[in-house]
Amino acid sequence: MESSRRSFLKIAGISALGLGAKPVLDVMASSGEAAKPKTMRNPNALLAKRWGMVIDTRKLKTEEDLKPLIDICNKIHNIPHFDNPHHEIKWIWSEEFENDFPMQEASFLDDRLKHMPFLTLCNHCNQPPCVRVCPTKATFKREDGIVMMDYHRCIGCRFCMAACPYGSRSFNFRDPRPFIKKLYTKYPTRTKGVVEKCDFCAERLAVGEMPACVEVSKGALAFGDLDDPNSEVRKLLRDNYTIRRKPALGTGPSVFYIV
């Protein structure tokens, strides 16, 4: 009796499993070549092997010079404004030389450089420590060198913020939506509990537009393919002495400063 009941339950269980699995198997079977979703690239999309930026600080002398660049970014990326500095979200902002380049000796620096605002943003490193530590691949490096965020996968562990030696990442400590001045509908807003940062305007590159800060910089910012020797950025790097933030760490920043 005992054993027959057990075997009955066994068979019943296996049958239930089989019935339950059938629809799943059906879906698997039908998802052949024909049903696969296709992604198509916009014919105008801008492409590169490794995107990079050169910032000519000689053309960006004051906070007023930086303001339009920062404002446009905040506007088109739905960056919230918080009064509490602990909750601040920053994609692009300004810092002084000694803060951006703490490893460079700044004691006897030229006064012009010493108190000049430096444009600060994610460096889109060639060897990004943030990508290395992320436990879910929510932050990843694309084939064109852009370090991106998947806001839907991020679990908010903030390991990437600890790993970033440039302080480029921000965390949504609370719901950002009520703090967005004017909603910009072409770019998603974020939810609380995820990390975000500059993404080199990947959404604009995809439709053939340059990053917003580059577009409004009146030539102070150059953006292009670091892998292409004939690109504008490579020409600037050839003709000018440039520095990068904390090069000794080996992260290989893709943002260069002409000083």
Added chain:
Amino acid sequence: MLEKALTGTKRYYGWMAALLVVIGVGFICYLWQFRFGLGLTGMSRDVSWGFYVAQFTFLVGVAASAVMVVLPYYLHNYKAFGRITILGEFLAVAAVSMCILFIFVDLGQPIRIMNVILHPTPNSMLFWDMIVLNGYLFLNIIVGWKVLEAERNNVAPAGWLKPLIYLSIPWAVSIHTVTAYLYCGLPGRGFWLTAILAPRFLASAFAAGPAFLILLCMIVRKVTKFDPGKEQIQSLGKVVAYATCVSMFFFLCEVFVALYSRIPEHTEHLKYLFVGLHGHGVLVPWMWASVILTTVAIILLVNPVTRRNETVLALACVAVFVGTWIDKGLGMISGGFVPNPFNQVTEYVPTLPELAISIGVWAVGFLILTALFKIAVTVKEEVEGLI
């Protein structure tokens, strides 16, 4: 055996009820945090890990320290520790449970936690931490439970347990090593970027964990009929004594390298913790208290006369536990974030709800610990014919 945790004296029920109240308060605060976001805590863009991650780090050490009773008993056949291995293992179970909870309450999107398994990423140290912590939890539950069961039934433990017991020894070392690797592999965080971080973590773990176990043994002796034993407590006392010395030595090595080399990225964090930086120094009194407590404890523990006095030993153990808790549970994490990558100081102080949630998690740990100790001690009392 689980039923033994359900019956007890009035004092037992009272203690468990009190813990449940504390857990309830913590849980309500957690619901608040869940709705509002981590902005409820004192964490910021600059100090992006705070009290939760620090408690996690400290408790991984407490969990790893079970190896200090398991190893002498199973590898060196040090019979005396046979009486207390179960206490060490169950302490580890409670500590790892708290670790997992502290990671959980620290997540910005806790409902997505399974993404760590859905998208496994072996290059992330957090992925490995998940594996070693859960593995260690299961090893200790299985080994502790089965050995206790065998003891209750007056038979030898099953043969298949041996490999698991041996495995649990290097596994204990691995949990704190991987936890140190979370921090010490990050470029640009000078305070953590040191090869000695994992050894230092282990040394302070083997000090604080057994110190706590000594205190627990003394409590067990006081509130139950089971006596963990004088020799056991004294042997653990020696473990605490020398682990505290090694821990202090490692710390002084860090101080020497930073201060003698004078490399700013390494000295500035120490300066912030011990003398203050750019006019900020909220942790300075705490860090000095930690150094003083640890130093006094070393004097009391290394000297055999004071160590043999159980009252002094208990005080020294409290000093080691508190001193290590300040070092790891307060200074280690925020110290690494101050100054920030721009060499600016943003200070971190936990908020009240953050503390309530933390205390709630600690209370969960104590609830698990009390229930498991109740089971273990009742079995021991029965076996020894004390009740």
